[in-house]
Amino acid sequence: MEDQYLTYSHHINIKRPGIALAIGLLWIMLVNCSSEPPVSDHPGAEVALSYCGSCHLVPAPQDLPHNIWEEEVLPKMGAFLGKYGSRSRRFYLENTQTAPYLESLYPIKATIDSLDWALLQDYYLTAAPPTPPLTPEPAPIRKLRQFSVNPVTLPDEKTDAPYTTLLKFDDLRKEIIVGAAGQRGGRLRTFDHKHTLIGEREVDSAPVDIDPATGTILTMGSLVPSDLPRGKVSSYSSDSLRILLDTLARPVAMERLDLDRDGTAELIVAEFGNMAGALNVYLPDEAGVYRLKRTLSGRSGAIRLRATDLDQDGWTDLVALFGQGDESVVAYFSRPGGVERKILLRFPPSYGSSDLEIADMNDDGHPDLICTNGDNFDYPPFPKNYHGIRIYENDGEGSFTEEMFFHLDGAYNVEVADFDSDGDMDLAAVAYFVPDHLRPTHSFVYLRRSWSLHGYNFKPAGFRKPDGVHYLTMVQGDVDQDGDVDLLLGNFAAYLPNGIVSDVKQGAPLPAYLFLKNTAITSGQ
Numbered sequence: 001m002e003d004q005y006l007t008y009s010h011h012i013n014i015k016r017p018g019i020a021l022a023i024g025l026l027w028i029m030l031v032n033c034s035s036e037p038p039v040s041d042h043p044g045a046e047v048a049l050s051y052c053g054s055c056h057l058v059p060a061p062q063d064l065p066h067n068i069w070e071e072e073v074l075p076k077m078g079a080f081l082g083k084y085g086s087r088s089r090r091f092y093l094e095n096t097q098t099a100p101y102l103e104s105l106y107p108i109k110a111t112i113d114s115l116d117w118a119l120l121q122d123y124y125l126t127a128a129p130p131t132p133p134l135t136p137e138p139a140p141i142r143k144l145r146q147f148s149v150n151p152v153t154l155p156d157e158k159t160d161a162p163y164t165t166l167l168k169f170d171d172l173r174k175e176i177i178v179g180a181a182g183q184r185g186g187r188l189r190t191f192d193h194k195h196t197l198i199g200e201r202e203v204d205s206a207p208v209d210i211d212p213a214t215g216t217i218l219t220m221g222s223l224v225p226s227d228l229p230r231g232k233v234s235s236y237s238s239d240s241l242r243i244l245l246d247t248l249a250r251p252v253a254m255e256r257l258d259l260d261r262d263g264t265a266e267l268i269v270a271e272f273g274n275m276a277g278a279l280n281v282y283l284p285d286e287a288g289v290y291r292l293k294r295t296l297s298g299r300s301g302a303i304r305l306r307a308t309d310l311d312q313d314g315w316t317d318l319v320a321l322f323g324q325g326d327e328s329v330v331a332y333f334s335r336p337g338g339v340e341r342k343i344l345l346r347f348p349p350s351y352g353s354s355d356l357e358i359a360d361m362n363d364d365g366h367p368d369l370i371c372t373n374g375d376n377f378d379y380p381p382f383p384k385n386y387h388g389i390r391i392y393e394n395d396g397e398g399s400f401t402e403e404m405f406f407h408l409d410g411a412y413n414v415e416v417a418d419f420d421s422d423g424d425m426d427l428a429a430v431a432y433f434v435p436d437h438l439r440p441t442h443s444f445v446y447l448r449r450s451w452s453l454h455g456y457n458f459k460p461a462g463f464r465k466p467d468g469v470h471y472l473t474m475v476q477g478d479v480d481q482d483g484d485v486d487l488l489l490g491n492f493a494a495y496l497p498n499g500i501v502s503d504v505k506q507g508a509p510l511p512a513y514l515f516l517k518n519t520a521i522t523s524g525q
Contacts, residue, residue: 004143006441006462044123047116051081056326056349061127063350065382069124072379082110083117098227101249101276135385136407141441142461146420146448146520147487149463151511152195161468162512163206164490165223169477170212176479176488178512179207181223188217193479195515203241204232208252216244218254218269225274226250233269233282233290245282245290249273253305257316261336266293268318270302277301279320296332296339300324304356310367311398319344323353323375329400344400345369345392352376352387352433359416361425361456362403366394374411376433381497383409383435389427389447391456404456408445410434413474417485420520424449427458428487430471433497440465444489468493468510480517487516 052058064073075085079092092106093099112120154162165186166179175198176191186206190199209218215237221230231248234241249271256265259281267282267290277300282290301324310317315334322328327347333340347353352375361368369392376384388407392400410433419426427447434443443465447458473490480486490513 006141006143006464040123040127042119042123042126044119044121047112047120048123051112051116051120052077055080057346059348059350061124062129062133063348063386064128065132066125066128066130068379069128074121074124078117079106081112081117082107083112094227101227101229105275132382133385135383135409138409138438138442139407139445139460141445142459144446144461144463146461147446147516147518150195150515150517151466152191152513152515153509153511154189154197161493162491162510163223163494164473164492164512165206165220166208166210167473167475167488167490167513168210168212169475169479169488171477173212174479174481175212176513177210177212178490179203179210179217180512181206186219189512193481201236201241203234205230209254211254211256214256216254216267218251220250220252221248222250227274227276229271229273231271233267244284244288245269249277249300252303255305255307255318257307257318257334259318259332259334259339261315261334268296268305270305270320271300272303272324273300275300277324296320296341297322297330299326301327303354306356306358308358308367310358312366319356319358319369321353321356321371323373325349327351327353327373329356329369329371342398344398345371347373350384352378352384354412355414357414357416359425361391361416362393363424364394364396366396368393369400370414370416370427372408372411372414372429374408374431374433376410377496381410381433387411389414389429406445406447406458406460409438409442412472415474415476415487417476419446419485419518420448421484424451428474428476430474430489432470432472432492443469443471466511469514470495479515482518482521484518484521486518489514489516 048058078085089106093102163181165181168177174193178189180187186203188201188203188207192198203219205219205221206223207217207219215235217234217236219232229247229249231251232243233245234243250273251269252272253270255268258265269280271277278295279297279302280295281293283293284290301322302320303323304321306319307316310319310331311333317334318332320330327349328343329345331342331344351373353373354375355372357370358367371390374387387409388405388411390402391404393403394400408431410431411429412432414427414429416425416427426449430444444462446461450457450459469491471489472492475488476485478485491511493510
């Protein structure tokens with residue numbers, strides 16, 4: 001059968017001269033991205049290295065256009081250095097409720113002198129491009145044949161648009177757990193493997209993580225950026241909900257691990273926060289009340305937690321992805337009595353790191369890192385040529401090298417599995433912050449891997465996104481119990497840069513999630 005491709009409205013010229021595009025089976029850029037700005041004789045470059053480099057990788061002026069530096073980034077950067085410009089420190093402290101959590105971030109007296117601050121601003125504003133760098137031509141997407149797309153819609157979604165913030169497949173009970181933000185809190189629903197609703201409960205705010213084995217649920221407190229710590233960890237049973245932890249800084253993920261090898265599993269919570277946040281370890285006392293045991297990181301931005309034996313010593317380690325400020329992948333190795341911290345990867349602060357998975361991609365016995373970066377909500381979003389999916393291979397000695405980059409605007413989640421059951425690892429990804437003209441065709445991509453002598457050879461495929469559907473969440477699992485790996489895509493019906501308003505007309509039914517049934521085994525693909 002001749003390949004069919006999805007089409008998109010190509011109304012702007014986004015082809016970038018000098019970018020090599022391999023079209024057909026493979027559309028991948030193999031790149032060596034520099035983590036440091038270009039060498040410059042501008043005196044402000046040394047100032048940037050001194051002040052910016054103390055907190056995160058030094059960004060290059062070319063990473064962002066002139067207006068974003070001038071109107072968004074430099075004013076915020078200045079505030080962290082006590083240079084408030086036309087605004088006051090009080091403006092950044094927001095209000096009396098948030099001020100106690102933010103005061104340590106914004107100094108009363110400037111920590112940079114006026115000359116250095118002027119040089120730093122001039123360095124970025126002089127070298128920044130007037131418009132965003134051109135992005136590559138979008139990958140040609142074949143029509144998805146290996147998966148059938150099945151929307152799961154509820155009657156009450158006709159009036160209440162689904163804002164799905166949590167998807168979990170409970171492999172033990174063969175159930176699908178769907179969490180959603182609501183106008184006055186949040187909601188948890190449970191479906192059986194045939195997508196029949198079998199349970200429902202209300203929670204205090206948007207649910208973002210759940211441990212079905214222990215009946216523990218994590219809620220954000222605030223879906224939109226906020227520095228009021230209102231997140232909670234709760235324990236639920238058939239008829240009750242008990243709060244185990246509260247006043248968490250906008251948490252987004254949790255794991256249970258015995259990192260210090262004392263025989264007791266600790267609760268590790270990624271408190272992404274906004275300006276303030278943390279990666280904290282909690283332990284219950286004899287009364288079952290959770291107390292802070294230690295802080296692994298005192299900064300905001302922890303967005304993903306993965307439990308794996310990264311150093312292959314027989315003990316489960318923690319790997320965290322930070323997606324704000326000092327964007328990075330950090331390992332916390334399990335050790336007797338404590339942890340050993342190691343930074344595995346660092347990214348520029350404009351990257352928008354969004355997801356992390358760990359799998360052996362090159363079949364050498366060592367776990368590799370698969371990362372996406374596509375978060376684009378810190379300022380008015382625009383396409384970035386460095387958004388996409390990357391594979392970092394492990395050399396077996398603890399160092400990771402980028403070996404594959406697939407450009408995908410707004411890449412937000414990735415799943416890794418042998419979806420076609422041929423013995424190698426394939427990828428599936430969803431994207432949220434996608435340019436309008438690409439949104440129907442490039443919000444989901446399945447990268448089926450084909451054998452190749454020369455690195456990674458992926459065949460991109462997808463389907464046309466239904467109206468009123470945007471993907472923030474995705475999970476994998478053998479949902480229909482036929483022996484292969486299926487996918488579930490959560491629908492967050494609004495596009496956040498436009499506000500929390502559904503972009504489909506009133507009364508139209510919208511799916512809470514999409515079930516992508518894998519037909520690889522049944523069809524012999």
